[in-house]
Amino acid sequence: MKCRLLWTLLAVSVLAVSFAGCGGGDKGADDGVVRLQFWHAMGGPLGDALDVLVAEFNENHSDIEIQSISMGRYQALSQKIMAAVAAGEPPDLAQVYEAWTENLIENGSAESMSKYVNGPNGFSQEELDDFIPGMIETSTWDGEIYSFPFNKSVRALYWNKVEFAKVGLTRAPTNWDEYLAYVKKLTRDTDGDGKIDQWGTAGQISAWMFENLLVQNGGEILTDDGKRAAFDSPEGVEALEFMVELLTEYGKITAGYEYQNDFQAGKIGMIEGSTVSLAFMEGKYTFDMALAPLPENKRKASFFAGTNVVIFADSPDVNKAAAWEFLKWFTSPEITARWAAMTGYAPVRRSSMDLPVMQERFAEIEGLESVFTQLEYAAFEPRSAAWYAGRKYLEEYGVEAALRKQMEPSEALAAAARSVNAELED
Amino acid sequence: MIWLENLRRKKFMDPLTAAFYLVPAGIIVVTFRMVPIASAFILSFFDVKMGRIRGFVGLAQYLDLFRDPTFFSSLGTTAYYVAGVVPASLFLSLLAAVLLNQKIRALGFYRTVFFLPVVTSLVAVSMVWKWIFHPRLGLLNYVFEVFGGNAMLWLEEPRGIFEMMASGLGWSWWPDGFVGPSLALIAVIIVAIWRGIGYNIVIFLAGLQNIPDQYYEAARIDGANPRGVFWRVTWPLLSPTTFYVLLSTTITSFQVFTQIYLMTGPPVGGPMGTTKVIVYYLFEKGFDAGGNMGYASAVALILFLIILSLTLVQRRLVESRVYY
Missing domain, CATH: 3.40.190.10 (Periplasmic binding protein-like II)
Structure with a gap:
């Protein structure tokens, strides 16, 4: 009995190992190519x-x-x-x-x-x-x-023209005030069961979205010399508060790119996304959809990714x-x-x-x-290795903590700035 | 192999024979265990970027480490993980092994069922469970909702489970330090238990079958009830096996990486860093852009020391109660 058990074990292990080994490329066949x-x-x-x-x-x-x-x-x-x-x-x-x-x-x-x-x-x-x-x-x-x-790529607004028309809107929002007013209008309970079933917007936890709002609101990611965080400014706090309001009051936060599926299903009025999202959504929606540049606030600004x-x-x-x-x-x-x-x-x-x-x-x-x-005015994010690490802190401690309502936007940005500054000092 | 046979007959050659047999395993252990441990120890005193040593930094990386809040939070996360996996895995696998040791029908089938997760690729297992835990499309939430429960965020839930239970009971306040592991980490723990018990069951089964039948017969003749038989015969005689399973499960739990890497995030270790275990933290510090292999080596060495000392403590505490 013991013996059979052992043999089974051995056989299964061999099988498992043989599946594990694979790969290995062929480099440099000598044919002039x-x-x-x-x-x-x-x-x-x-x-x-x-x-x-x-x-x-x-x-x-x-x-x-x-x-x-x-x-x-x-x-x-x-x-x-x-x-x-x-x-x-x-x-x-x-x-x-x-x-x-x-x-x-x-x-x-x-x-x-x-x-x-x-x-x-x-x-x-x-x-x-x-x-x-x-x-x-x-x-x-x-x-x-x-x-x-x-x-x-740059960010874009994707809007569902059918849903917009249902609430009497004919074009995409061009500034923050309209952005908020439109998502409010688009968020509603269509079947009267007391639960909201149609949302104004949706999104994921994304440093990129926050960075765009930040510069539109007149803020900067880092100080001019690139040595300290500048996103925890009043402009930054306002931008994050705006993002929290958009995505938690009139929108839904999903993990990864799930929100795009909800948008394709016609459940969401408009979403922000990369222009590349188009490739992933192509042919998957049946309603009339259009793109628009991001709404502006204090200035026209946008970051490449x-x-x-x-x-x-x-x-x-x-x-x-x-x-x-x-x-x-x-x-x-x-x-x-x-x-x-x-x-x-x-x-x-x-x-x-x-x-x-x-x-x-x-x-x-x-x-x-x-x-x-x-593209004509889009800017590039700070490109130092320290900011690459810092950006993760901004996303995790700043944006995620605020969107998940673990912290107030001002606290979250201050905490993220502390970590980013520590990273930049090294 | 007549010459070997001759060697063995001459008694004074025995150490040499032994050495001969030990060499292959020895080479493997030295190359893949000793050398890496030694080089990690050395590297931890240097600044190493992209495989190049940039200079000697002494203990600076260890000092940085002890000032790094992420290091301590990842240690805490790992502690939660180990505490979640080890006792549950031990209990469940022992229970299953005892049941599977009975003379029941379709025994082979049950044994196969429990062992299947072990031989399935951990990568495949992680991906399948990630779908099961999916908040909207996952099987688990579907089952919950069918039975009138509430859908949960699972792998996307950063809140601690104690805090969630407290708010479930209607308490609005809960002390910040005692929120417990996040539900996301619990989800990973569930998968680890499910995946690991098959292996432990097999070890327990081997241990159970090593217990001579005479003891059971004697106990029965003396009129012991099943509970008495278990606690007076099975449990003490199984103790070396239990000790081994305890040790090996603890060590592998400290080293968890794959499930975290595949199931959590993006970013990996999320939500809000609540599933960032120590080995993933080490990996991130060493291999991400701008990573420092020296710093990662320092983390690895600390982890090595933690596991080593814990193993020694376990030996001290438990071994006195093991009957060989």
């Missing part, structure tokens, strides 16, 4: 869109093969890159936030792209001026370009040149326009907006063109 590993975090429709473009690039470049490897999410991507760099086996290309780039530069792991950008196979000044303002700057450290704009791509210094020169070839191709007006049309990311080139592929998209999605007008 340069194979590049491109690590990214694009999943779902974004990953599909990227794979379409990568396949097209590979087809048109018989000597280069980009191997697109998705790590699923940014946090996992960051951890994999850091571990791979530590182990001395980084990929050739990877999507990175500015803060990670700063770490990689400091470590000598990021290749300067200036020599490619300004080289014979680079971009002319005219072409560089065609990039959306700030996109090259956010990739530049001490005059050297270390990363290249890849997928940047998303990453750039770096080339790793450890790669052989042929790989680096091939990697640049890919980035140059990917940021050409035509390709970035198609990337934008497929995903909702902002095209990185101004001239892309006039191309048929973008114009068709604008005709298809009402309001998308006006959302992209935000």
